[in-house]
Amino acid sequence: MKEITRKRFLSQSGKGIAGAALGGVVLSGVTPSRVLGANDRVVLGLIGAGGRGKVDAKGLAEQENVEFKYVCDVNDLRGHDFIKDMKEKQGYAPKRVIEMRDIFDDKDVDGVLIATPEHWHALASIWACQAGKDVYVEKCPTLTIHEGRKMVEAVRKYKRILQIGTQNRSGAYGYSAREYIQSGKLGKVVMVKCYNTLNGGPWSPKPDQPAPKTLDWDRWLGPAPYVPFNPGRCSSGARGRGWQQHWNYCGGQLADDGSHVLDLARLAIGDPGQPKSVFCAGGRIAYKDERETPDVQSIIYDYGDFAMTMDCTECIPYNKKSNNEVRYGDKFPYWPQNSTRIEIYGTKRMMYLGRHGGGWQVYEEDGKVVDFDYGYKPDKVHEKNFIDCIRSRKDPNGVVEQGHLSACVVHLANISLRVGNKQLYFDAEKERFTNNEEANKLLKLAYREKFRIPERV
Numbered sequence: 200m201k202e203i204t205r206k207r208f209l210s211q212s213g214k215g216i217a218g219a220a221l222g223g224v225v226l227s228g229v230t231p232s233r234v235l236g237a238n239d240r241v242v243l244g245l246i247g248a249g250g251r252g253k254v255d256a257k258g259l260a261e262q263e264n265v266e267f268k269y270v271c272d273v274n275d276l277r278g279h280d281f282i283k284d285m286k287e288k289q290g291y292a293p294k295r296v297i298e299m300r301d302i303f304d305d306k307d308v309d310g311v312l313i314a315t316p317e318h319w320h321a322l323a324s325i326w327a328c329q330a331g332k333d334v335y336v337e338k339c340p341t342l343t344i345h346e347g348r349k350m351v352e353a354v355r356k357y358k359r360i361l362q363i364g365t366q367n368r369s370g371a372y373g374y375s376a377r378e379y380i381q382s383g384k385l386g387k388v389v390m391v392k393c394y395n396t397l398n399g400g401p402w403s404p405k406p407d408q409p410a411p412k413t414l415d416w417d418r419w420l421g422p423a424p425y426v427p428f429n430p431g432r433c434s435s436g437a438r439g440r441g442w443q444q445h446w447n448y449c450g451g452q453l454a455d456d457g458s459h460v461l462d463l464a465r466l467a468i469g470d471p472g473q474p475k476s477v478f479c480a481g482g483r484i485a486y487k488d489e490r491e492t493p494d495v496q497s498i499i500y501d502y503g504d505f506a507m508t509m510d511c512t513e514c515i516p517y518n519k520k521s522n523n524e525v526r527y528g529d530k531f532p533y534w535p536q537n538s539t540r541i542e543i544y545g546t547k548r549m550m551y552l553g554r555h556g557g558g559w560q561v562y563e564e565d566g567k568v569v570d571f572d573y574g575y576k577p578d579k580v581h582e583k584n585f586i587d588c589i590r591s592r593k594d595p596n597g598v599v600e601q602g603h604l605s606a607c608v609v610h611l612a613n614i615s616l617r618v619g620n621k622q623l624y625f626d627a628e629k630e631r632f633t634n635n636e637e638a639n640k641l642l643k644l645a646y647r648e649k650f651r652i653p654e655r656v
């Protein structure tokens with residue numbers, strides 16, 4: 200490997216890189232609810248104190264002068280440990296609430312972290328924007344394409360900072376890959392192949408039953424249609440998920456881990472707009488059970504001057520995500536069996552690119568590596584970038600417009616699958632399909648009355 204290349208990229212890939220340096224744009228005419236100075240206290244509320252919410256919240260709380268005033272969860276078993284930790288750290292306990300609007304109503308609060316299941320992300324984000332709060336919302340940021348459009352409108356209308364939890368947008372390696380590709384050294388990019396080949400298992404339904412007293416089931420369902428409580432939809436204990444198997448709450452594994460891979464691929468190739476068409480094969484193939492979301496998806500996106508594919512599974516035990524040596528050190532994954540790799544094929548060379556700090560390597564024939572950049576797990580940079588942007592009013596790295604486009608790639612493929620594995624043509628301007636009315640019906644959900652996203656946000 201050429202030392203000169205290592206040096207060339209070293210300056211851009213330092214472990215402590217300031218996230219805001221990765222391309223933030225100053226928002227003009229911004230009127231935050233409180234005008235914060237560079238070191239002013241930032242007051243946050245956590246909404247959704249499950250597995251990820253606590254990890255993100257801990258990372259945000261580690262930033263200088265950041266406090267959590269609220270923890271909101273509809274499951275009374277969740278969040279108490281974080282409240283205890285925060286009491287020790289900040290000298291007072293965050294208030295535990297069950298209704299997120301209590302947080303939005305508090306003028307002291309600058310921002311919220313939304314780590315609920317996906318069916319709540321858009322509505323909670325829009326309510327927060329309307330209340331003048333900044334938002335860190337976990338991926339996949341939306342359940343439908345319509346939700347994403349409304350989220351973009353709300354962020355811009357209310358001049359909010361909204362960071363999407365696609366933390367690879369704060370990893371320097373994605374940007375150095377993009378710079379490398381734009382320099383023409385791969386030749387013309389003709390094909391991008393994405394992978395999210397994870398393991399899974401069979402799923403069995405459970406009988407409907409009364410919701411436990413510790414769970415506010417109506418609030419958990421929120422915008423989704425009312426159905427009786429079922430532990431197969433929402434595990435009611437202190438740990439675990441059930442919602443990823445149901446279209447009304449999640450876009451399956453493609454929306455979960457797959458959305459990170461698709462987002463990083465889009466970033467590296469220069470954030471293209473919408474594809475012209477999509478085709479998704481697959482379904483429940485390995486496990487023929489009653490789960491709604493697929494365990495195999497093989498997708499082709501036509502972008503006109505290049506093609507992109509995505510293979511997403513929940514039934515492959517032998518491919519693995521990058522290990523900690525890769526995530527935190529100067530190591531590359533074993534690419535052929537890396538679960539979450541991206542292969543970018545140019546007319547001269549090809550690049551392997553990996554999330555979880557995978558970095559990238561460029562190959563010529565006979566396995567010769569000619570250029571590379573290491574990666575480091577970017578979660579902390581992403582969290583810092585959110586807090587920095589609350590203070591600076593610059594757009595964050597996980598900016599809403601790109602988050603919406605990356606989420607669309609997920610939704611387009613799922614819709615193609617759900618209408619019977621059909622190739623669908625998409626009008627990017629109208630954000631509608633041109634050849635399938637059944638598919639158009641899946642662009643938007645029929646929400647319950649009190650949880651409807653308004654047409655005019």
Ligand SMILES: NC(=O)c1ccc[n+]([C@@H]2O[C@H](COP(=O)([O-])OP(=O)(O)OC[C@H]3O[C@@H](n4cnc5c(N)ncnc54)[C@H](O)[C@@H]3O)[C@@H](O)[C@H]2O)c1
Pocket residue numbers: 246247248249250251252271272273274277297299314315316317319337338339364365366418419420421438439440441455
């Ligand atoms: N960025 C990443 O790398 C990453 C990693 C893991 C998970 N995630 C994302 O984080 C989100 C949460 O995932 P998780 O694994 O923590 O799920 P989880 O089921 O463990 O937690 C979700 C929590 O939200 C609560 N909740 C549901 N409705 C609510 C409401 N209306 N108000 C308040 N709380 C509500 C639930 O009771 C639960 O405690 C998902 O979108 C997931 O995709 C992101």
